[in-house]
Structure formats: structure tokens, C-alpha cells
Amino acid sequence: MRHLLAWTLAAVAALATAPTAPAPPTPHPNCPQLTTSWYGDDRARLQQVICSTRGGHPVAVFDWDNTVTKNDVTDATLAWALRHDKLLRPAHWTDTSEWLTPTADRALTEACGTAVPPGTPLPTATHPRCTDEIAAIRETGTTTSGAPAFAGTWNHRRTVPQYAWVPQLFTGRTPAELASYARVARSEALAAPVGATQLLGTHRVSAYVRYYDQQRDLIRTLQRAGFDVYIVSAGAEPVTEVWSQGVGIDAHHTIAIRSLLDTRGRITPWNAGCGDTPPTRGEAIPYIDGKRCWINQEIYGVQGNAAWQRASWRHRPVIAGGDADTDVTFVGDATGAHLVVNRNKSELMCRAYDDADGRWVVTPMFIDPLPRRRDPYPCSTTAYTAPDGTAKPLLRRDGSPVPDQLDTVY
Template sequence: MRQLLAWTLAAAAVLAAAPAAQPVGRGACPRLATAWYGDNRAHLQRAIDARGTCAGRPGRLRPVAVFDWDNTVVKNDVTDATLAWALRHDRLLRPARWKDTSAWLTAAADRALTRACGSGPVGAPLPTSRNARCTDEILALRERGTTMSGAPAFAGTFDHRRTVPQYAWVPQLFTGRTPADLASYAAAARREALAAPVGATRRVGTHTLPAYVRYYDQQRDLIRTLRRAGFDVYIVSAGSEPITEVWSRGVGVDAAHTIAIRSVLDRHGRITPWTEGCGGVPATRGAVIPYIDGKRCWINQDVYGVRGPAAWQRQPWPHRPALAGGDADTDVTFVADATAVHLVINRNKPELMCRAYDDADGHWLVNPMFLEPLPRRSTPYPCATNAYTAPDGTRGPVRREDGSVVPDQRDTVY
């Protein structure tokens, strides 16, 4: 069951005292078994020992841990793997108008998709396995936010800390299918991706895409250990929820603990271009998804029961995750909300890495990617000038809670 906002004053007092709790003796809580960078495993173990219900301290409520999915718990993107599988097997249905698929699709993108994908009966499968031009335009919009010719594919006004149109567009492409259909495509893509060797690529249209996905052994072990230690573990992703649910079962996280983009269904149970809202925002065509501040909103709403506009705000200490992990700027808000460990997988994403290396509260842990880690960034992250993305899309300095500017940070964990 999702954890509700039903904290009593006494329970809050117990939780508020938790950070100062003395570490329990060795053996009282389950131990992490896999190797991590530097002393990260020791830091994680101390948090498990201090916060887990395994320590047996009376009155302790179950702590929460939250992880992003793609490139945090697994290597590569499972929504992209599913989309690639669907394109290779003609599983997308032809829309009446491509403009119907996104509120921000430009006229240039509409023309490019119409030309490349041709005409045919509305609702019939698009022959993307045979039509490389159509497949290429779809993948270009998803990957770069442009047409194959480089024209902007999405434009208009939206909150850049609540959505990105090309992320919201993927579940919208499956309009007319059911969540069960989408889950079956994800399961087929999962079988292929886990069977493919590490480093394998695949040609889809004329694009070269990763052909493999791997669960990270360290994250699998961490999630298993957290659950055994009494943590409620959640996944929060800017991917499509039916797809993420298929994969999250592989680390023991069920659908009730998996949060991602939720499509609104029509009366026949089929996916529509509309997505569920959060924090008092009603259903929209993708204006609010679990993306940057949206991830905080869905955690506050679904995990802690916070309703209305308050779900967009940082909550008091007892109503925040103890541990949060991510790899990209889309994760920065909820990872920063954690009270014991901010776990960052280094993919050179500027705002997240600025906060991680600044380590304002002493609880940030940076770990290289467990497979195919990136080389060291050659120049400092531009924290003091333009690493932060404002709601209107402009760039600015990353600031601490007190308003001070984070200085530029060098990449030291790679």
C-alpha cells in the first residue's frame, strides 16, 4: 500500500531524532554485499543501520528510499528500448493528425512526420519496420527534439521543471493501445535487451541505438538490502509507467511502488494523449510529468499523501525520503530532498553534479556508472553561471538553500 500522510506528533518526534541515532552493532541490519566506488558502501551501510527498522528501536516508522530508473538502477533507457522494439514490429497506430499527439508539436514536425509516414487508415499500424524515413523522424523527435532536417519539433510555453515535451511524447505515441499492450511490448523488449551482450547496438531506421540493458548488481543489492532493513522502496521515472513496471519487478519493486508517466485511458481502456496530473494540476497533454520538480510532486502525493499545490513544495523532514538516487538533472529535486543519502550516478549532468560535488549537507555520494563509465569531464561544471534550468527555460546559476551561488565544480569521480 502507498504510504499515507498519517504521521502523529509522537512518530514525528521519533523520526526527527533519527539522524542523531547511534549506529547499531554489526549484524543487527542486513549488510551490502557488492563493491562500490571509494567508501560509498560504508556511507550507505551507515544510513541503513541508522534509519532501518531492522535496528529494532521501538516506535520507528518505515523509512522511504526512492530511485530513478533509467541509468540509475539499470544501464540504458527501457522506454527507448520499448519504443525501438515497437518501431521494429509495427506497433504504433496512425494518428488522424500528428499534431494531435502533442500539444507542442511544431508545424515543421507535423509536416515531416506526415511526409515520412505517408497516409493510410487512421488507427492502422504504421509500417515502421519497412519505412525507415518514418522511423527516423520519430526517433529524431524523441532523441533530439528536432526533425531529421534539424527543425525544432516542439515549441510553446511550458514549465521546464515540470515536463519536457519529447519525454511526454513517447506514451502519447501509443495512443489507441492498452496498458497491457504496452507492457507486453516492454516484456518482449526486455527479453531481447537482457540477452544482448554488453555494448551491443542495433540499427533502427538509420539510427544506431543501444541494443542491451543491464540491471546494475550494486543497485539490485542496495534495493534488496534496503527492503530487508525495513525501507519502503519506490521507483520514480520520467518514462512510461506500464513499461517501467515491467522492469521494476526485476528488483522486487511492485506496481504500487512504481511511479512514472500515467496515461489517461478512454472508456475502452485505451491510452490517450492525456496524462494524469499532480499537485492540484488536472490531466493535461503532458504539461506535468515526473520530471525534475514533478518527481518531488509525485513522491509527495503518492508516497506521503500530500494533496494540492503543497505537493510541489519541499516537505518537513519526516515526510521526505531517507535515501534518494538518480543520474540526471531530471532527478535533482527529489534527490536533494533526501535526508540521509543523496546518491548520484555520474553521467556528467550539470545541475545534479554541481549539487553533488558542492555537498552542502555532507550527505551527497557520487559514484561512477557501474558499466561503461564516462571519462572525466575536461572542464568544470558551470555551476556559477548556467547549470540551472529555470521554469521558463532560461539558464542561471545553481544556488544553495540560503541563496548563495554554488561555485564551478571539477569532475573528480569518474
């Protein structure tokens, strides 16, 4: 396990009731400086936090896809794998996910066939129907006919089946093999022009990925200032590790969906657990509240149910950044700056624009930003996703509702 500190449950519980945040110290004058251009006063606000943080090993944590890079690196790897016949046929598609529906099982079996034996490569490069079915389920959680691909019960703030499904699709491969696919996909995606697309099955999808210059500069500046910088992602860990090396973050500081291996070192459909959740087939991945759990467990050494709870002020990241609702919990936990890349995701943007503690820093996407959202974000009615999946009003920590918010940073 990756620990900075070891905490007992009693210690964490006591810290959680500690007094509110201390006043920030006076900035020291010789700290490393950001060098890239940012929206509005974002650079100055981030610089203030960096230069006001002293002593110990302060932590900064960032989501990966569409936060540090433009576009999704796990999707880029899956697309490459589908174009090069790298997925192995499961004996039964329901073996890949505990929530896969009989309808999805039939759709995948019909589209991908049974001509090749289980455990051998599916001919996805030459069977576009198979590729289309897999890609649709990954992207939308539905089959190409529009039927739900996943059903059952799961905590919607701890996992989403189609995210957990991607590493499960690589069952039978080794982490080294998956990393090798990621490296080739990375080279192709970085070489493709901005805006380029590729044919995947019968549909065109994005073919390029770019590191954001601003985020690369921010990470390097934080590291020079003495921060321990981590990535926490709902992607496949071997894939995220390949990409995070490009901004100077090693595997030890990269947290993503961690597949369990069989006795021969091959990926299985099972994932490592978090907190008081044991290994499962995807019930506790780094997703919404799951990202908090993995940060508390892997960075701060918090164990058991306490890993799901908000930690004390001194045992939370100083800076945290994300772009989607999957990031809202851990970004909100940050004590110095909550950095948000605006992709029009309701729960995250409601928190950001409400700016309850005055520490939310919002930036448009650094490449091809989205246009302004015309309607207010529905914060007071449906912005919050409850554990059972229902949409509810978003509340502040004091229980008051967050008012609907206009989109102002775009």
C-alpha cells in the same frame, strides 16, 4: 491513489517550517549488509544510513533509467515497437502533443505517409524515414532536418515534451499491450551483449540493457532493512513496471508517466495530474520538480500546491538516487543519502560536488563509466534550468551561488 499518510495542506505547511534534522541514531549492529563492491567509501556510507534508520516505514526512492539499469528501458521498448509496427497512425500528428510544431507535423506526415488509415499500424519496420523522424524527435526534440519539433510554453522543471511524447505515441493501445511489448524488448535487451547495437531506421542505437548489480543489491538490502522502496521515472508507467519487477519492486511502488485511458481502456494522449495541476497532455510528468510532486502525492498523500513544495524532514525519503538533472530535486530532498550516478549532468553534479549537507554520495557509472569531464561544471553561471527554460546560476538554499565544480569521481 497510493498513500502512506494523508496530510492536509495546513499540516504540510506547518511541517515545512519544522526544526532542522535531528542527529542520526547510533547504528544497530544486526541490520542487513550490502554485498557488492562500490566506488571508494560509498558502500560504507550507504550502510551507515541503512543501519542508522529505525522504526516506522522509512522510504527510499530511485530513478530508473541509467540509475538502476544501464540504458533507457522506455527507449528500448519504443525501438522494439518501431521495428515491429506497433504504433498506430494518428489522424493528425498534432493530436499526440499540444506542443508539436507544424514543421514536425509535416515532417512526420511526409516521412510516415497516409497510406494506412488512422488507428491502424504504421509500417515503421519497412519505412526507415518514418522511424528516423520519430526517433529523432524523441531523442533530440528536433526533426531530422534540425527544426524544433516542439514549441510553446511549458514549465521546464515539470515536463519536457519529448519525454511526455513517448507514451502519447502509444495512443490507442492498451496498457497490457504496451507492457507486453516491454516484456519482449526486455528479454532481447538483457540477452544482447554489453555494447551491442541495433539498426533503427537508418541509424545504429544501443541494443542492450543491464540491471546494475550494485543497485539491485542496494534495493534488496533496503527492503530487508524495512524500507519501502519506490521507483519514480519519467518513462511510460507500464514499461517501467515491467522492469521494476526484476528488482522486486511491484507496480504499487512504481511511479512513472501515467496515461489516462478512454472508455475502452486504451491509452490516450492525456496524463494524470499532480498537485494542483489537473490531467493534461503532459504538463506535470515525473520530471525535475515533477518527481518531487509525484513522490509527495503518491507516497505521502500530499495534495494540491503543497505537493510541489519541499516537505518536512520526517516526510521525505531517507535515501534517493538518480543520474540526471531530471532527478536533482527529489535526490536533494533525501534526508540520509543523496546517491548520484555520474553521467556528467551539470545541475545534479554541481549539487553533488558542492555537497552542502555532507550527505551526497557519488559513484561512477557501474558499466562503461564516462571519462572525466575536462572543464569545470558551470555551476555559478548556467547550471540551473529555470521554469521558463533559461539557464541561470545554481544557488544554495541560503541564496549563495554554487561555485563551479571539478569532476572528481569518474
